[in-house]
Amino acid sequence: MAATAGRCGATEEVLAYRRIGAYHSLTFVAPDMAERARPGQFVSLGVAGGGTLLRRPFSIYAVSRHGPWAGTIEIVFDVVGPGTRWLSGLVKHDVVDIVGPLGRLFPMPQQQVGCLLVGGGYGAAPLLYLAQRLQQANLRVDIVLGAATQDRLFNAIEAKRLSASAVFTTEDGSYGTHGRVTDVIERMFKDGGIGVVYACGPMPMLAAVSRVAQRHRIAVQVAVEEAMACGVGVCMTCVVPYRRDGDVANVRACVEGPVLNGRKVVWDEIGRQPVGDVATGDTATAANPALRP
Amino acid sequence: MAATAGRCGATEEVLAYRRIGAYHSLTFVAPDMAERARPGQFVSLGVAGGGTLLRRPFSIYAVSRHGPWAGTIEIVFDVVGPGTRWLSGLVKHDVVDIVGPLGRLFPMPQQQVGCLLVGGGYGAAPLLYLAQRLQQANLRVDIVLGAATQDRLFNAIEAKRLSASAVFTTEDGSYGTHGRVTDVIERMFKDGGIGVVYACGPMPMLAAVSRVAQRHRIAVQVAVEEAMACGVGVCMTCVVPYRRDGDVANVRACVEGPVLNGRKVVWDEIGRQPVGDVATGDTATAANPALRP
Amino acid sequence: MTAVDPRAGASRLRSDQVDLRVDLGPLRLDNPIVTASGCFASGREIERFFDIARLGAVVVKSLTLEPRGGLPTPRMAETASGMLNAIGLQNPGVEQWLATELPWLQALGVPVVVSIAGKTVAEYRMLAEYLRGQPGVVAIEANISCPNVDDRNVVFACRADATREVIQQVTRVATVPVFAKLTPDVTDIAGIAEAAVAAGATGVSLINTLLGMAIDVETRRPKLAAVTGGLSGPAIKPVAVRAVHQVHQALPDVPIIGMGGVRTVTDVAELMLAGAKCGGRRHRDVRQPAGRHRAARGAAALVR
Amino acid sequence: MTAVDPRAGASRLRSDQVDLRVDLGPLRLDNPIVTASGCFASGREIERFFDIARLGAVVVKSLTLEPRGGLPTPRMAETASGMLNAIGLQNPGVEQWLATELPWLQALGVPVVVSIAGKTVAEYRMLAEYLRGQPGVVAIEANISCPNVDDRNVVFACRADATREVIQQVTRVATVPVFAKLTPDVTDIAGIAEAAVAAGATGVSLINTLLGMAIDVETRRPKLAAVTGGLSGPAIKPVAVRAVHQVHQALPDVPIIGMGGVRTVTDVAELMLAGAKCGGRRHRDVRQPAGRHRAARGAAALVR
Numbered sequence A, B: 001m002a003a004t005a006g007r008c009g010a011t012e013e014v015l016a017y018r019r020i021g022a023y024h025s026l027t028f029v030a031p032d033m034a035e036r037a038r039p040g041q042f043v044s045l046g047v048a049g050g051g052t053l054l055r056r057p058f059s060i061y062a063v064s065r066h067g068p069w070a071g072t073i074e075i076v077f078d079v080v081g082p083g084t085r086w087l088s089g090l091v092k093h094d095v096v097d098i099v100g101p102l103g104r105l106f107p108m109p110q111q112q113v114g115c116l117l118v119g120g121g122y123g124a125a126p127l128l129y130l131a132q133r134l135q136q137a138n139l140r141v142d143i144v145l146g147a148a149t150q151d152r153l154f155n156a157i158e159a160k161r162l163s164a165s166a167v168f169t170t171e172d173g174s175y176g177t178h179g180r181v182t183d184v185i186e187r188m189f190k191d192g193g194i195g196v197v198y199a200c201g202p203m204p205m206l207a208a209v210s211r212v213a214q215r216h217r218i219a220v221q222v223a224v225e226e227a228m229a230c231g232v233g234v235c236m237t238c239v240v241p242y243r244r245d246g247d248v249a250n251v252r253a254c255v256e257g258p259v260l261n262g263r264k265v266v267w268d269e270i271g272r273q274p275v276g277d278v279a280t281g282d283t284a285t286a287a288n289p290a291l292r293p
Numbered sequence C, D: 001m002t003a004v005d006p007r008a009g010a011s012r013l014r015s016d017q018v019d020l021r022v023d024l025g026p027l028r029l030d031n032p033i034v035t036a037s038g039c040f041a042s043g044r045e046i047e048r049f050f051d052i053a054r055l056g057a058v059v060v061k062s063l064t065l066e067p068r069g070g071l072p073t074p075r076m077a078e079t080a081s082g083m084l085n086a087i088g089l090q091n092p093g094v095e096q097w098l099a100t101e102l103p104w105l106q107a108l109g110v111p112v113v114v115s116i117a118g119k120t121v122a123e124y125r126m127l128a129e130y131l132r133g134q135p136g137v138v139a140i141e142a143n144i145s146c147p148n149v150d151d152r153n154v155v156f157a158c159r160a161d162a163t164r165e166v167i168q169q170v171t172r173v174a175t176v177p178v179f180a181k182l183t184p185d186v187t188d189i190a191g192i193a194e195a196a197v198a199a200g201a202t203g204v205s206l207i208n209t210l211l212g213m214a215i216d217v218e219t220r221r222p223k224l225a226a227v228t229g230g231l232s233g234p235a236i237k238p239v240a241v242r243a244v245h246q247v248h249q250a251l252p253d254v255p256i257i258g259m260g261g262v263r264t265v266t267d268v269a270e271l272m273l274a275g276a277k278c279g280g281r282r283h284r285d286v287r288q289p290a291g292r293h294r295a296a297r298g299a300a301a302l303v304r
């Protein structure tokens, strides 16, 4: 509460910028955030440049609580628009306005079970952070990472180091198995030993992984990615339809998530108009065939 | 015409950034613009950063047509807002979108007369460029530069080098004569020998210099500064009331100026509502005492 | 760390000699900074960033009679210096809100302005009835920028007669001052404000979002699931300043709560110079939840 | 130098296999890129930056019956992703324009759309009379976002009846198609568009600027000498897209010239996807006079 006020938002200094394959990484000096951060949480960064006003959310990839800087956090990102382009131009000593850590963390298993981590693209980043914690807790970790191409597979070396087994898939076959992560995890479930799945990546991947896990009655925790305006729970922008108390409610990915129980997310309803609940808005009709509804 | 198309707008590379007193300077590699630029003209720079869309106009301070870069132009500026702040952060090899040279130049005297150059703040910059040309034409040049404080006197050393006599005024008396440029030019007119006055600086200074010159029946050419949207003559934002053909017309500072005949500018009418010509707009009334009309 | 302990700011503010109080008709606020409905929820999530009790008032997210799940995602699209939203008034409904959120806000001791939104005139009246005599509630903001299902979904605040009807019904049962929150998407906003005041509103809140739309040219789909949505942010500030100015010119004695594109203290001051009594900061809560504590003093310094 | 010879672009464009033609009712343009009235003057100043003849059409600065000197300075204020302007329709008057500017445009061979602005219905009719049978003039754009001095300075396009009256008078005498240019500052833009079309307009141009205002908090003065002014630029693009969409939904067969915040080819495509037949680029002419030549092809590629 008020005692923590001020510690959630600060102007932090860039300690390092580097490239990791197709991705970029920024490390910030942020002892308070490093102290409180847990795998699955994210930070929200103020970006500058051409009329861009909203903060950009990024998963926390790595945290160091020691060393000369008293504490640092690292994020990994892909350049997809003006905000990430601006971030990719930062250099050491630049400062960024950061709010965080935010959101719900990946819950640690309560028992000694095998953990399967499934990541797509930069979704691997928070999972590698999680893998470290699971290893520290002496849990078996298996990792499956998928991407479109080899250079978009995030940090395969670290994935190998942090797991009992690591499998890679690329959609163009440039590295590892040709195909998608869902093509390989089915077999891994059948082999047994997996008690919980953690996944992070594109929404369709999370939906597919959740379905497979559900079929095998295995617990699945997914870190979802919904566009966010505030990132702190006040604007209702980032909602995901979610089963709760026998009902479906729109829960906020930024505070009730981003980590959600994959079996409770109503994947088919994402982006669907709930019947009888149209408060505002009209719809594009056939009058404008150029526009897809 | 079409033959010059494309040469007026280009993306130019920063060759050097430096500080000159309280001011900043940027030199661009721009052979085409350097070739065509004349004293009094300006360039219009695209600036980035936080929702800033309009170009920013700056007088051309120095031009080099030779050397390894085939041609460069230099501007001098004061940081007053987001655009100039952005410019002050540029470094060598950055690129800026520049349109120019634009506007009407300082006309060279047709006879061997003494020239008095009167500059306020960064308004000295285009005058020093002019001084060079006047010296090359073997004309006598006297310079008066004024500013609020010493560090805002632009390049006194060069002013001395380029003139037969140079006088400086500061409002706080930190350098040269304590006071304003108008306090000293009156006497110089009386001393005689001055055939034309060239002035650049804040509008009130230009008005005062023009009035003194008019009283002494001396020709006066002023480079005005009106807020500009397009800088190329199409939007009618930058107008100045001007006597022409026995009438007063709103002429565009960006194409008919920025250099105008100081005796024809209707200084008192700038910003005044012309009677009977109110096409749009309402006015703040006494209903809102907080707002000054 | 550059973050400041807001408690320190609070005591500095309170012990300050400057009188920051503003009177909105019969309603007196300690300072002119309020929140704008919709991006502050009811404050629980914001509390860790600054001391809510230092706000002039909290204007909560609009409440409806029944809980609402809102519209499908995507609900938001960023635009040049602004954003579009189509949330669809997701909220827990007035009953649950009164049971869980109001006591919490009341405990903080901050004045609460409750925003209400209905589909019919009757719903607005029922909402106002729920709020009768509720402790801590100092005013009602009737968000009448909502479609009227009894009139082909025409937004209430788009018509003077619908505005009059809603406000009459609300003021009839309300035990606190009522502010009408208006949409700028009208031909004559001063005329709508006059209708609201004639029907008993103490003042008006200006402005709600502008109706806007954005299309992704690659997918050829509207960027919002609801197709159109409300435009907010610095992009619309000139429209807000103009609306406040126009209404203040027409109704100089009517208190105006100004909002629209406010990010900085200077923005609040600009709306106050245009004629607003206080300024609602919404954007700031989204982008910059921390750091509000210097705002009230700054705005007061600039305006007085 | 990165600048390209636009002549090369022109020939490439013309020899291109892609058919870029658009039909605005009876009016066929070679491509969908036009200028927006007011920031292109009549093209003389722009000619050195690119080949005007490659535009689908030129829409010239609004002409009035008498020459106008316009409003005092400051006439412009920058806002977040936009600008306010209050120029006051400075222009040489229709007679002088016909004598000096039209022949020049005609010699370039570019289709000319003449924008006209009046203070009364009668002035619009007289302006249309001046344009009867003028060579090179392919359409009239009636800028009816002007105050009607016969009706307490209420903007014509704010009222369906005034819109109908002006357009009726103009179409009665015009020998070319007439487009009505509408203001977004209305409750029901589709209703105004319907009135214009019912009165004989071939199509509508959407949108003119939004009324806005900005105050300098340090001097406490409005930033524009005229106090209020028109808001344009990327900030208003979502309003333009929405207005085009709404009018297109209501009147699917009526050709729309879309504009408002257009900077890039993608912006033109966005307006076309919303229902416009072609896109007016205004902002680009202010900020980026060079480099238009790739626009037409790009927009066509994105939309088809």
Ligand SMILES: Cc1cc2nc3c(=O)[nH]c(=O)nc-3n(C[C@H](O)[C@H](O)[C@H](O)COP(=O)(O)OP(=O)(O)OC[C@H]3O[C@@H](n4cnc5c(N)ncnc54)[C@H](O)[C@@H]3O)c2cc1C
Binding pocket: A042, A055, A056, A057, A058, A059, A060, A075, A076, A077, A078, A079, A080, A081, A082, A083, A084, A085, A122, A125, A224, A225, A226, A227, A228, A258, C078
């Ligand atoms: C909880 C969370 C964690 C995230 N973690 C990471 C991370 O670790 N690394 C990383 O690279 N990115 C991450 N993202 C996505 C990242 O926030 C966006 O890529 C970024 O905001 C884009 O900003 P921009 O200005 O570059 O592009 P924009 O112009 O804002 O967007 C470019 C494109 O990306 C799409 N887009 C933008 N935001 C999202 C989003 N949240 N989800 C899906 N599509 C989006 C837009 O629709 C558009 O097509 C995360 C998002 C969330 C919600």
Ligand SMILES: Cc1cc2nc3c(=O)[nH]c(=O)nc-3n(C[C@H](O)[C@H](O)[C@H](O)COP(=O)(O)OP(=O)(O)OC[C@H]3O[C@@H](n4cnc5c(N)ncnc54)[C@H](O)[C@@H]3O)c2cc1C
Binding pocket: B042, B055, B056, B057, B058, B059, B060, B075, B076, B077, B078, B079, B080, B081, B082, B083, B084, B085, B122, B125, B224, B225, B226, B227, B228, B258, D078
């Ligand atoms: C022909 C011409 C030549 C110029 N030459 C120079 C030059 O050589 N060096 C230089 O430093 N500046 C020059 N200026 C002024 C310069 O263009 C502005 O300082 C600059 O545009 C400010 O941009 P900004 O984004 O930093 O500040 P903004 O936020 O745009 O403006 C900051 C403050 O400056 C005021 N301002 C902005 N533009 C002008 C203007 N044109 N005239 C008066 N006040 C203005 C604003 O009202 C505001 O108060 C020139 C202007 C013109 C028209």
Ligand SMILES: Cc1cc2nc3c(=O)[nH]c(=O)nc-3n(C[C@H](O)[C@H](O)[C@H](O)COP(=O)(O)O)c2cc1C
Binding pocket: A235, C036, C037, C038, C039, C061, C062, C085, C087, C089, C115, C143, C181, C207, C208, C209, C231, C232, C233, C234, C236, C259, C260, C261, C262, C280, C281, C282, C283
């Ligand atoms: C995400 C979001 C949700 C909003 N919800 C509401 C609401 O529930 N009720 C309301 O009256 N206004 C709502 N608004 C409008 C704001 O209160 C405000 O009037 C508008 O956004 C303009 O101010 P701004 O530019 O500072 O955002 C909402 C705005 C946003 C951005």
Ligand SMILES: Cc1cc2nc3c(=O)[nH]c(=O)nc-3n(C[C@H](O)[C@H](O)[C@H](O)COP(=O)(O)O)c2cc1C
Binding pocket: B235, D036, D037, D038, D039, D061, D062, D085, D087, D089, D115, D143, D181, D207, D208, D209, D231, D232, D233, D234, D236, D259, D260, D261, D262, D280, D281, D282, D283
């Ligand atoms: C400086 C300026 C002058 C304008 N003058 C006119 C005009 O004379 N007639 C007219 O119909 N529209 C005029 N407009 C409006 C534009 O044509 C256009 O409708 C509006 O600016 C929205 O487009 P934009 O955002 O691309 O500028 C003017 C706009 C600007 C910025």
Ligand code: FES
Binding pocket: A227, A228, A229, A230, A231, A232, A233, A234, A235, A236, A237, A238, A239, A252, A253, A254, A255
């Ligand atoms: S982003 Fe605002 S509630 Fe989640």
Ligand code: FES
Binding pocket: B227, B228, B229, B230, B231, B232, B233, B234, B235, B236, B237, B238, B239, B252, B253, B254, B255
């Ligand atoms: S700035 Fe546009 S005409 Fe001068």
